[in-house]
Amino acid sequence: MPNPRPDARGPRIGVFVCHCGKNIAGTVEVERVVEALARHPGVVYAARHEYMCSDPGQDLIKRAIKDHRLTGVVVAACSPTMHETTFRNAAEEAGLNPYLLEIANIREGCSWVHEGPETTDKAIRIARAAVEKVKGNHPLAPTEVGHADKCLVIGGGVSGIQAALDVANAGYEVVLVERSPSIGGRMAQLSETFPTLDCSQCILTPKMVEAARHPKIRLLTYAEVESVSGYLGNYHVVIRKKPTYVDPDKCNLCGDCAKVCPVRVPDEFNRGLSPRAAIYVPFPQAVPSSYTLDEEHCLGLNPLRCGECAKVCTVGAINYDMREERIEEDVAAIVVATGYDLYGKERMTEYGAGTVPDVIDALEFERLLSAGGPTRGEVRRPSDGKVPKEVVFIQCSGSRDPELHKPYCSKICCMYTAKHALLYRHSVHDGTAYIFYIDIRAGGKEYEEFVVRAMEDERILYLRGKVAKVYRDGDKVIVWGVDTLTGKRIEVAADLVVLAQAMVPSVGTEELARKLHIACGGEGFLKEAHPKLRPLEALTAGIFLAGAAHGPKDIPEAVAQGSGAAAKAIAILSSPTLTHSPEVAEVDEDLCSGCAVCVPQCPYGAISPGEVAHVNELLCEGCGTCVAACPSGAMRMRNQTDDQVKRMIRVALGEPVEVGRG
Amino acid sequence: MRGKPKLAVYWTGGCGGCDVSFLELGPALLDVLSQVEIVFWPALVDTKRADLEELPPRSITATLVNGTLRTEENVEMVRLLREKSQLVVAFGACAHLGGVPGLANLASREEILRTVTGNGFRLAPPPGGDAEDSPPELLGAARPLADEVAVDYTVPGCPPMPSLIGPFFEALLSGDLPDPGHVFAQEQALCKECPRTREDRKLTKVLRPHEALPDPQECLLDQGMICMGPVTRGGCGAACPKAGMPCTGCVGPTPEAGDPALAMIAALGSLVRAGDEGPAAFAAEDRVLDTLVDPLGTFYKYSLPVYVRARRAA
Structure with a gap:
């Protein structure tokens, strides 16, 4: 409806109120909002539509912009995160600068959370406030910028490998950084995978080899990201590559060096179940295929002190003078796939973990099951090497326990425990496997069938209940529990106890997140931009998440996420230029005194100090922290000035609007 | 004339x-x-x-x-x-x-x-x-x-x-007079004129001038002295900070700073750092700010009648 008293010289604002079916119209009297806004100073046109985001709804806006020569538009509808882009594009098509359109959120912020007559009143206030904001808006143009032509993938587990391969196969260069001496990650440690019982290494190693040989992939193992600066499209990364003291091009994996090495330390890859030398290869199929000299445990990298390995290396691969390398790369996008660790079993004092040698965690059991593991695939317990005849598996060990441990479900333990028990029964035919569980969560393709097979065909004893206590008695491990289905107390004199430990983000995830200026959730897993609609993106543009660093997930999910993150990175790499929102902070250089109070406030490192502060528009995400901090009012947010905010507050509080301004 | x-x-x-x-x-x-x-x-x-x-x-x-x-x-x-x-x-x-x-x-x-x-x-x-x-x-x-x-x-x-x-x-x-309303001082804060260096912008403690001999080079605010410089007009040549005393704001707030106390509270609230990140730090930061003696007298030393109008009946 047209305003009965339009102002010929002032702003000409159009207001468009959406019913959103019943989402808004169910609690808000849309007609009343339209009537109220049509009378608001500066508004020349107000209308409503059942679904403003529909084509006819957008056409209504476009027509009104032209017919009523609108200088600003307010769409009173859902959250701007939903349809701001839709409506701004529509405005642009009709010839109005898109930054002269604002969303009044009367759904999430109003109709969904209220009922009764005040709901309409609040919707009117929200819409009026948005009109006052639009009056102060200026037309803006997005900032355009070129970008680097590489992608950085952090983490060489299956998710990171997949991301690297997908980006590389699309024709773009990838820098793949892995902290340990070999890529492969957790998947390389697994024996078989559920529900198909594929040999984990057999399906992983082809990808590892492909990644190593790919001409577009620069593989940096034994390396860590030291610092990251820059912004979407133009990240500058400094990588520190530790010296391996072995030339991978010369090393032929003969293993003579490890045989003569006098040092023995627990082998990390085998979870400490076997020793390794100071010069070692984590596993036979390691990529790159080379030994690594572990500086920390080597007797001193000094030929006068030891030097045995160099003496026996017939190809001369060992070089004690190798130095740490500092590598700098410019990349357009970053995929973070730093994976998970198991929650430390020694924290499970109630289960005797850490003190009873035959209480082990799930990854240790994977190593015991592995043909390449410390027992060559025979299930033998750590304490005395005997084949265990009674094995108790405890699910949710550290998971779903908000009082003492982690509150969340680690998602994959139900499945791998079923696999463990099943593989154990394949290995020890006369053995008995018990599984203590809270629920069985087997959501996934052919997952439920797999668990049923374990229960029925392999006669694994599933006991619903929590274990109260585990302790050592002679060479037995006594497990006390309750079967909550029968209400009976259960005591098992087991030979081995396997804890399905909770998954936690790998060590250093938080530190890396700080370097990348991305967020971690409460449990330390990397946080996505939107839990449903932007699950692969970090809140910082150009950084993507893949694999278990983002939360507990199984292999197919980690791989899918790796591919998804790669697709996101490719979208950046394949764009000729990138645009950045112009709705950022800017400094009024006539007012800035260079006091630099703003500089440390910026979460994006976008402000540099000087005679006057300088905002890097491409780094600025428009959060406004600096504006609030600025003592002299010199820092302003474009199209979100203090004056605009004050006018919005006044009108929202029901104060009369000053006419003739804007 | x-x-x-x-x-x-x-x-x-x-x-x-x-x-x-x-x-x-x-x-x-x-x-x-x-x-x-x-x-x-x-x-x-x-x-x-x-x-x-x-x-x-x-x-x-x-x-x-x-x-x-x-x-x-x-x-x-x-x-x-x-x-x-x-x-x-x-x-x-x-x-x-x-x-x-x-x-x-x-x-x-x-x-x-x-x-x-x-x-x-x-x-x-x-x-x-x-x-x-x-x-x-x-x-x-x-x-x-x-x-x-x-x-x-x-x-x-x-x-x-x-x-x-x-x-x-x-x-x-x-006879060359500026527009009416002009204040004969700078529009920029006096940090512009202050020779002190601003390296590590954070406030970890609050000190009164008599409690410490400040470093001659470093920003007084970074040393814990509540210097009103960032919200105060320049023009004095940062006379007090140059002499090792925090600015008390006598020239008045810069035109865009508005209420000097609010502007200063926003700045101090931004600069204060204590403990590790997270909610525990907030309490620790509050404790640092709570040690500020006489906030009204510090922030409104010269301007109370303009920014705080009488509310008390008698």
Whole structure:
């Protein structure tokens, strides 16, 4: 409806109120909002539509912009995160600068959370406030910028490998950084995978080899990201590559060096179940295929002190003078796939973990099951090497326990425990496997069938209940529990106890997140931009998440996420230029005194100090922290000035609007 | 303009420092005095209210008023001066923002009288005098000059520094006057003029000036001293920070800073750091800020009457 008293010289604002079916119209009297806004100073046109985001709804806006020569538009509808882009594009098509359109959120912020007559009143206030904001808006143009032509993938587990391969196969260069001496990650440690019982290494190693040989992939193992600066499209990364003291091009994996090495330390890859030398290869199929000299445990990298390995290396691969390398790369996008660790079993004092040698965690059991593991695939317990005849598996060990441990479900333990028990029964035919569980969560393709097979065909004893206590008695491990289905107390004199430990983000995830200026959730897993609609993106543009660093997930999910993150990175790499929102902070250089109070406030490192502060528009995400901090009012947010905010507050509080301004 | 410009200088509720501040102009003061005719200046020449009343309206070129408005007599005098003057200049922090005497607004008029005169004491005429000779009535609150009369220009500071007085006289004597409302100081904060270095912007403790000898190079705020520099107009040449004392804000807030306390609270709240990140840090940061003694007196040392209007009934 047209305003009965339009102002010929002032702003000409159009207001468009959406019913959103019943989402808004169910609690808000849309007609009343339209009537109220049509009378608001500066508004020349107000209308409503059942679904403003529909084509006819957008056409209504476009027509009104032209017919009523609108200088600003307010769409009173859902959250701007939903349809701001839709409506701004529509405005642009009709010839109005898109930054002269604002969303009044009367759904999430109003109709969904209220009922009764005040709901309409609040919707009117929200819409009026948005009109006052639009009056102060200026037309803006997005900032355009070129970008680097590489992608950085952090983490060489299956998710990171997949991301690297997908980006590389699309024709773009990838820098793949892995902290340990070999890529492969957790998947390389697994024996078989559920529900198909594929040999984990057999399906992983082809990808590892492909990644190593790919001409577009620069593989940096034994390396860590030291610092990251820059912004979407133009990240500058400094990588520190530790010296391996072995030339991978010369090393032929003969293993003579490890045989003569006098040092023995627990082998990390085998979870400490076997020793390794100071010069070692984590596993036979390691990529790159080379030994690594572990500086920390080597007797001193000094030929006068030891030097045995160099003496026996017939190809001369060992070089004690190798130095740490500092590598700098410019990349357009970053995929973070730093994976998970198991929650430390020694924290499970109630289960005797850490003190009873035959209480082990799930990854240790994977190593015991592995043909390449410390027992060559025979299930033998750590304490005395005997084949265990009674094995108790405890699910949710550290998971779903908000009082003492982690509150969340680690998602994959139900499945791998079923696999463990099943593989154990394949290995020890006369053995008995018990599984203590809270629920069985087997959501996934052919997952439920797999668990049923374990229960029925392999006669694994599933006991619903929590274990109260585990302790050592002679060479037995006594497990006390309750079967909550029968209400009976259960005591098992087991030979081995396997804890399905909770998954936690790998060590250093938080530190890396700080370097990348991305967020971690409460449990330390990397946080996505939107839990449903932007699950692969970090809140910082150009950084993507893949694999278990983002939360507990199984292999197919980690791989899918790796591919998804790669697709996101490719979208950046394949764009000729990138645009950045112009709705950022800017400094009024006539007012800035260079006091630099703003500089440390910026979460994006976008402000540099000087005679006057300088905002890097491409780094600025428009959060406004600096504006609030600025003592002299010199820092302003474009199209979100203090004056605009004050006018919005006044009108929202029901104060009369000053006419003739804007 | 015929003849020399006529100048008046008057004091209301002030300390007299503003009158003395002219001397700091040094030899330049002689130039100024030779170019003006002083028609009224109780601190300098023997002129009485009656002399002033006889002057024709708008006959004084410029009147410089220093001091806060505290008594009814102050108000009468500034109204009279306004009537007789072409330009009225708020000279010094008291006339500009209420000044240090404005901190008395934290107490009611009655509380002040009770404190000063004791219970039951009545202000009486001097012995043998008339009731008319009794001291003028105290106003309900101290007020800045602009509360009572239109102010054309402001020369801020406590007292105004020669670097601010000089440009005012230059403008007055050359006739090249800025737009009305101009404040003879910078629009940028005095950090602009401060030579101290700002390396690690954070506030981890709050120190009062007597509690530490500050590092001569580093920003005082980064050392824990609550320096009002970031919210205060420059123009003084950062005189106090250069001498190792935090700025107390006498020149008044920058035009966009608004309420200096709110601006300073936002800045301190941003700068404070204590403990590790997370909610535990918030409590630790609160504890750091809680150690700030006399926040009102720190943030509003010269400006309380402008930014905090009396809310108490009596």
